[in-house]
Amino acid sequence: MPRISRPILLLLLAGTAFLALFPLWGETFYIRFVTRIMVYALFAMSLDLLVGYVGLVSLGHAAFFGVAIYTVAGLVNKAGITSAFAILPAALALSAACALVIGWISIRTSGVYFIMITLALAQMLYYFFNDQKYWGGTDGMNIDRRPDLMLGDMVLFNFNDRVQFYYLALACLVVAFLLLYRLLRSPFGHALVGIRANEGRMRALGYDVQRLKLIAFVIAGTVAGLAGFLEAARGTFASPAHLGWHESGHALVLVILGGIGTLFGPVIGTFVLLLMEDYFATLTDRWLLIMGVFVIAVVMFLPNGLAGLLKRLERRDG
């Protein structure tokens, strides 16, 4: 059951305040970069709901992220629809629908089976987009224009304005965090934590474990879809790699680096890892080699992630 101690709460508030004020002095490049980080943090946070709270290690979470991106691409490029009023609900609905189907098949299994099946089903979607010229094939496709949000002639929100978009990403991240946090404090959330701790006992107590897992899976997939919508509007590019398994594996790294089962941990993890990746990429072309070593080091020496480190420091002080 999620508890956020006072020092960590203060840290989170300070971090949020920093992010809220950052565009006042941040350079354009960094405003864009932090926007991207926040989008991926949202994606990682949605995965933490599954991995950290329900104990479902999904290796196919990028599928829902990518499906939302292709939904935007399809509506803008193929159907000529650009209104976010239509695009956002469609992207969320399709991600949720995919999560429902993939979840329904995979949740009947557990453990390693679950890992392999989520990976394989996500890979099926990967090949669907990868093999078809219509969707741009392996090269992916540029999204012709960003969504718009108009009421009559009035522009409610300008997706092309990078500062506005920055705040949209920040707002989505904060609101998603608060909603998931609230979710985890509800009887439903408590039940998820119980499932992770002792699934069999939960059944004997009268919990419909399969159903609860499926609901959690769909919620996580939908939040990943929101991240996908933002990524599409930000990067205006849809690529099969967005739903490939490297994207899913990368998201797992973000989650464990930040600290599983904390929701805020993956956000910290995303900031740290993406900044690191960016830094190493300027040093050498072979930066993935360094990242590989780093990932292994995290698993070996920091299995509770940065959030675990914070908690440990806190305990030593208190």
Place this chain on the structure above:
Amino acid sequence: MSLSYVLIQTLNGVQYGFLLFLVASGLTLVFGIMGVINLAHGAFYMVGAYLAWWFAAWTGSFVLALLIALPITVLLGLVIERCGIRYLYERDHLHQVLFTYGLILILNELQRLLFGNDVHGIQTPPMLAGALPIGEVQTYPIYRVFISVACIAVAGALYLVIQRTRLGMVIRAGSTHREMVSALGFDIGRLFMVVFGLGVALAAFAGMIAAPVSTVYPGMGEHILIISFVVVVIGGIGSIKGAFVGAMLVGIADTYGRVLLPAGAGVVVYAVMALVLLWRPQGLFGRAT
């Protein structure tokens, strides 16, 4: 579609199935006995293929390259088991996934660093270079027949080892009752090393003998890894028999998918997997939970 064409495609499917069986049986063995999910399994396939290519170019002999590259790859696998994987036996699957994911990143980058991004072909050994006539006009490369035969030989050897030897008995016991292993007087750590080495050897050997047909290219390990997952999921985790049936099913489905449904070829095997799972969530030969 002529009869000989169907025959050739079926032979291709079966040959691909045999290859998949080698890789998937290693994966399922390592999981079934050690309880470790090894994402880097495909990376050993790649390492095997690249080393075979490199040594073949260096020595001029594919067979010699095989003999040198296989022990090197297995040694690499054993070192990785010793230094890393062994600390993950009791840990979460999540940690195993991430550790072996990190290994993939490292091995992929090392491959790029050492051998570059190009696709390389390996010359078929001269004595296997010919082709057999099939029907009036078509032919079938002898080397593909050789792959199937080699896979059958390895599978047969694997069967004999598992069914007939003391080591095999321990392996069989280890997959169901771990405490039996120590009761039989075996050191569990040593057993795990042997099994992991065996898994690496199977993957690497498959990569090596496939190389003249498939060429060697960056990312080859991941493709085979994910297809092997599909095979294992279809067959049931930990079941060698399941791995065989799954591999044949996937090999043939994939080959015919490419011929009949070129636009959706990549999707076919996954659709097969989904269908099997709807029918039997634990796979064809998996133990019901």
Place this chain on the structure above:
Amino acid sequence: MAEPVLETAGLSRLFGGLAAVQDVALSVVPGEVHAVVGPNGAGKTTLINLLSGDLRPSSGTVRYQGEDITGWPAYRVARAGIGRSYQKTNIFREFTAFENCWLASKAKLGRLPLFRPARAFRETIERAERALVLCALEQRRDTRAGAMSYGEQRQLELAMMLATEPRLLLLDEPLAGMGPEESQRVIELLRKLAVDHTMVMIEHDMDAVFAIAQRITVMVNGTVLASGTPEAIRANRQVQQAYLGEDH
């Protein structure tokens, strides 16, 4: 006699061709304490698992309050009002005693609300607290379950079951592994519960069985050897030979 609350007919379960439970007919009337006894391997725990839905029967039926519940998944059986405890302590070790019971009491909510805080459901908290008090664990309310003594963990196991407010209790060796003093405490608790619950109880401690059971079923090799009042069972020659042995 009253309509049985729980009734099985021809209940069997095979494990790879071997019958762990074979053709068992069990009838439990409301309010009774029904003990199932028998040597190890008689199929008692398998029987409980069949009743609770943890296992599916190979054949036969289970009826609860007149309704056929054969093959229902465990969670549905639990929601219908059948609670169970496990022989091997099965609790949430990382949670406190209260959290364990609270998790149990919230199962009764059925369709779980997603966004209302759990604290808002006062009745679930009250149910959990009541269960703790009933099992004399209120002093240990905020202790982590994993840190409690074995006897306390066994009591918690019962408290969790009670927090779901079941009408029928399936108890798998509630006294297993307990010292005499702890046993006495749990026997007292069971007596208290017997007032307004129906119970099916597996137990090895024959003194406890004769002390609280109104009806005893003796199982041997997966089948029912005899079933009757404690007096009848005590007097039954077959039972004496097969099970009670020289002790009685």
